[in-house]
């Protein structure tokens with residue numbers, strides 16, 4: 046039991062609620078992680094708030110014009126009518142077309158129609174409901190997005206096998222990943238979640254590394270293990286270097302081997318700057334599954350949807366459709382991405398110009414919203430110092446990692462923010478030694 050859950054349970058002990066809690070209810074807690082630290086930073090991060098997993102500019106979330114303009118003009122059918130359980134048909138078809146446009150190597154006949162879910166969290170949670178049992182294990186990057194622990198461990202009673210996907214070298218630690226996969230393959234089933242661009246490291250595999258991952262999974266399947274590959278593509282498309290494949294890893298796994306089932310969890314939340322609209326998609330792909338199999342899987346997901354949220358928000362689906370049809374959208378998305386690219390370039394220049402920091406080591410990063418440091422000082426102490434004395438909000442993850450969301454720090458503040466982070470960390474380091 047997580048100590049935070051224990052703390053809540055002890056507060057409720059002896060009460061009617063405490064006596065009635067289910068086993069799952071007893072396991073629930075609210076982590077002192079990203080959301081809690083972000084809430085704290087909202088009040089105190091007066092200089093720069095690098096906690097938010099959103100793209101901000103001038104203190105406001107970036108928004109596509111088509112979304113802003115159409116909010117008030119949706120018809121009753123587009124706004125308040127129930128949506129079908131698996132989503133508005135047109136939204137599903139359009140997203141599938143977009144998947145093919147963004148991933149031209151994907152064969153549309155080989156994958157399912159995407160199912161609409163209210164955000165990627167829901168998509169991941171229902172994927173876990175369908176494929177992760179109590180006692181199952183799933184390999185994830187260490188560090189990983191903190192919600193994986195609630196989704197896989199707390200809800201499903203599974204074990205997250207944290208593996209340093211990025212290590213002390215330049216890129217992926219293929220030895221660590223291969224070792225974890227080969228060890229799990231001995232049980233006959235491998236479950237692994239790939240989240241690229243990664244939260245919190247901000248890393249995506251180079252084309253060479255992607256090949257190595259595909260070979261590893263192919264060999265594992267050929268060796269007789271069944272492999273579930275979940276591709277959490279929350280930050281898809283935000284690639285800042287030329288040597289990263291522009292297509293999702295899902296493309297490679299969806300048609301790899303009949304022992305590999307790939308599930309793509311993605312959506313417009315980050316790709317189209319609509320975080321609060323709560324809309325995502327879940328798509329299946331496996332070499333020997335056909336559309337009849339996919340229909341059966343989709344019906345099962347519909348059971349998960351029906352029994353939890355019933356259906357996804359209708360207006361989000363129609364707004365997304367309007368945004369996709371609006372001729373201003375591609376240009377605006379390009380401009381927003383260019384803003385993020387410029388911030389990334391500044392962070393890269395800063396970290397390259399200041400190598401060998403005594404206590405901070407940037408993990409490899411080349412994509413997404415974030416970059417993270419491995420800290421030789423206590424990351425939480427550093428976070429609190431930055432927030433309380435310097436008005437800078439960042440996220441500490443465990444004792445050793447500090448995540449900075451450059452997606453939410455304006456360009457003109459990036460260099461100064463990093464200078465302060467480096468100075469404060471160095472001073473804390475001196476105090477420690």
Ligand SMILES: Cc1ncc(COP(=O)(O)O)c(C=O)c1O
Nearest residue numbers: 098164165166190240244279314
């Ligand atoms: C890696 C990762 N996956 C999934 C999500 C969930 O996104 P959503 O807001 O669509 O639930 C996030 C959000 O921060 C994330 O960082």
